[in-house]
Amino acid sequence: MQLKHKIVALGILPLLLAVAIICALVLLQNQRLGEQQVQLIESAILSSKQAELKNYVAMALSVIAPLHDGGRGDAAAQKQALDVLGKISFGEDGYLFVYDDRGRNLMHPRQAELVGRDLWHMTDIHGLPVIQALLKSAMSGDGFQRYSWRKPSSGQETDKLAYVTMLDGWGWMVGTGIYLEDIERATRQVRSEVASGIRATMIAIAGVTLIVVLVVFIGSLMLSIKEHRLADRKLQALNQRLLSLQEDERSRVSRELHDGISQLLVSIKFQFELAAHQLQRGASGGLDSLEQAIERLGGAIGEVRRISHDLRPSLLDTLGLSAAIGQLATEFEQRCGLTVVCRQQLGDAPLPDAVAVALFRIVQEALTNIERHARASLVQIDLAPSVDGVQLQVRDDGIGFDPRTIERMPGGIGLRNIRERIEHLGGQLSLSSSSEGSAMHVVLPVSAS
Known part of the structure; x- marks a missing residue:
């Protein structure tokens, strides 16, 4: 229906x-x-x-x-x-x-x-x-x-x-x-009058019922039309947001390829050409130029791996969620200079691919938000099993935020993405924040098998 x-x-x-x-x-x-x-x-x-x-x-x-x-x-x-x-x-x-x-x-x-x-x-x-x-x-x-x-x-x-x-x-x-x-x-007349009264009462009830049914039908139809239009507007907004996110991701990847990999490859090309020219002339320094080109080529390969890791970490497919989050925490600690404490109690327990990817992206998005807004010095990541599945908790000692208004802000896409990932998997999200820090608690259901 x-x-x-x-x-x-x-x-x-x-x-x-x-x-x-x-x-x-x-x-x-x-x-x-x-x-x-x-x-x-x-x-x-x-x-x-x-x-x-x-x-x-x-x-x-x-x-x-x-x-x-x-x-x-x-x-x-x-x-x-x-x-x-x-x-x-x-x-x-x-x-x-x-x-x-x-x-x-x-x-x-x-x-x-x-x-x-x-x-x-x-x-x-x-x-x-x-x-x-x-x-x-x-x-x-x-x-x-x-x-x-x-x-x-x-x-x-x-x-x-x-x-x-x-x-x-x-x-x-x-x-x-x-x-x-x-x-x-006389008794027949009384019974006839009673029957007439019953018929009149039934007709009145039927008339009132018909009117009420029509009112309910019209009201339900108007509500359905209103909800349909609201759903259409939400779907259009969601599609527009997905397109915007896709364009932003493409722009980011394009920018990193152009400003990073492309510049490195051009530099490597010039370095190889210089080495070849020096070797043809028999001039000294050709070997040094070749070694510098090889070194820069290694940097380019590392940059490609970084971009690939941002799109989907290879450790998530090979070693599992715990190792991928550990690597993510280590890279974040090295990049931002923050202290990251990562405690994991899942062990080698396998998780569905959708749950593992969602938890990884949630941690990735949370760390990005902490880097941009929290002004924190300590981050704690706890990953452990729960009664119904798996739970994740991310804490920091930053300046905090207002959970009631952050999602309505134009730049609040990250937290909205986290919430939508959790709702899609049937999980639960709770946020708490004060001037002494913030905490995000996530529970995702996982079948017993």
Whole structure:
């Protein structure tokens, strides 16, 4: 994946996961609250209907109380009471019914075909013996019973809640009931409203999520473009610096060849020509001129070796890092007149070529910086193994510098090169400096093999 795609994925995927979890929690919470609300509404409606049924039955009993309480138990009083109860109705499907204690129907204003029939063994669609259950509820004093019964207005079997009570003396069970379609309709409406609320909440969350995703995508895209441009600028600056370093190195080598080797070779050429001319004439001094030319030729060879050593020391390839750094320290001590203490604990342990070259160049660059800027009299070089690889420490007793600003200075290329070499190999660099001297500590990782 490209960087911009990774940024977008890291920004959007956790957001989508969080939104999905929130949506699931909101959905579950709304469903739970919706069911609680349905149960509360159903319970409230049922309680209201139960109180209403009790009032209807109490009203009916109060109407026939003069006939019942007057002590008249004859058939005429009972027939008059049944006529009065049969005329009482409330609503489209509200009526009273009367049964005796043996399950025989005495009055049913909406289903006349049931009057006089023994319904003791009649069951509803669920297998419940309706009349037995009603009598049991009436005799127990609870009075409420749910069952299925044919609704007069629709002719369909519907759940019904009845309230019944026993009329003492006559052995009657008087009751009424309501069909529960109203409660079911109310609960369906509540569930529909809850579902609508959940849908509205999900749509709102989806809209907010879409907006946030677009914002994250646009922000990530802008950040990616900005970082891409910054990386391009850094790459251009790095390429320019590499080209400048290459040109500087070429200029240095060219200058050394022109001012050193070239002048020596020209001088040697003139010396050989002078010796040849003197020998041809038989003049004295020809042999001396030839010896001087040979001596200068040896100096030229030494200069070529020095330039070659600066480009890549031969000891690094033949004897290893310890010998190459030791030679570098010796040459630096002879050239600058400083005291160099070089302590090495690597022994003959082989190092990867990249690590060995990096450590050599770091020491070379550090000594160059000390020569130019430190004004030191003592330099200490410590090379030793570490837990993760190899460590190098270079100390001097010079005037010190400010590590925070030295790399930002136009001439701070040397230290920047050191840092880049170390970062390329995955190592660590630490600098410390004061008026009493400076120290550079380098750790480069080396595999156990």
